[in-house]
Amino acid sequence: MRRRLLVVLLGLTTVLGLALPAHADPGVIKDVFIEDFQGTTALDDPAFTDCLGYEGQIYEDRDGLYNLTIHTTGSMAGVTHVEGDVTASFVISPIQGGGIVYTGTYREHSAGNFLVINGEDIPHPAASFYLHGTGTGSDGSQIRFTIRGHFVLDKRTGEVRRNTIISTCRVS
Numbered sequence: 474m475r476r477r478l479l480v481v482l483l484g485l486t487t488v489l490g491l492a493l494p495a496h497a498d499p500g501v502i503k504d505v506f507i508e509d510f511q512g513t514t515a516l517d518d519p520a521f522t523d524c525l526g527y528e529g530q531i532y533e534d535r536d537g538l539y540n541l542t543i544h545t546t547g548s549m550a551g552v553t554h555v556e557g558d559v560t561a562s563f564v565i566s567p568i569q570g571g572g573i574v575y576t577g578t579y580r581e582h583s584a585g586n587f588l589v590i591n592g593e594d595i596p597h598p599a600a601s602f603y604l605h606g607t608g609t610g611s612d613g614s615q616i617r618f619t620i621r622g623h624f625v626l627d628k629r630t631g632e633v634r635r636n637t638i639i640s641t642c643r644v645s
Contacts, residue, residue, distance in 0.1 A: 500546030508537040508559055516565065521618070524642030525565065527572040535561040539583070549586075552597050556584040563606065565616070575616045577608020585624070596624040610644070618642040 516522065516529040539557030544550055558580065565575040585600020604620040618641060625635040 500544060500550075502541075502543040502545060504541040504543060506539040506541055506555075506557070508535055508539065508557075510535040515568065518640045520640035520642050524616070524618070524644055525567075525572065525575075527567045527570065529565050529572070530568050532564045532566075533561050534563075535559050537581070552586050552588050554586050555600075558582050561606075563608065565608070573610040573612050573614060575608040575610045577606055577616065579604055579606030579618075581605075596626050598628045599623070599625045614644050616642065616644050 511532075511534045513530050513532045516525070516531050522528055537557055537559030539555050542554040544552045544554075561579050561581070563575075563577055563579060566572070567574075581602060581604040583600070583602040586597045587594045587600060588597035589595070601623045602621070604618075606616075606618050608616045610616060620638065620640045622638040623635055624633075624637075626632070627634055
């Protein structure tokens with residue numbers, strides 16, 4: 474889901490950002506992207522399926538703001554620096570059958586440089602995100618989870634140096 478969202482974010486930046494320039498240094502366009510997303514995604518990460526005891530799905534209602542710096546000239550031409558925060562409410566439930574339903578909130582911070590190549594956002598050279606959430610189960614239990622991601626690309630060779638996503642989940 475994160476990749477799909479960043480592609481949409483950067484696509485809108487490319488289309489809208491160039492049409493709505495703000496005051497900035499020559500060769501730089503400053504813009505803001507406001508996220509307002511609602512949707513359901515499968516939770517297929519083993520950290521979550523093991524924690525929940527079932528294959529689940531998460532409904533998210535995300536609201537956030539990303540500050541964008543779009544480089545139009547020089548060695549960074551075509552690169553967009555993105556930094557922002559999202560707050561969200563969520564409901565985690567089984568895809569089918571019974572199980573505890575969790576409701577709660579999370580906060581996510583993302584930062585990095587991206588270059589759109591063939592419609593896909595590529596860290597250029599690096600991007601990171603951190604998400605931390607808490608919730609309460611329909612049985613009164615508590616869920617806590619984090620997801621951390623860090624991506625590094627060698628600008629000269631295009632080789633992926635690091636592509637790490639670490640998820641943790643705990644129910645008590």
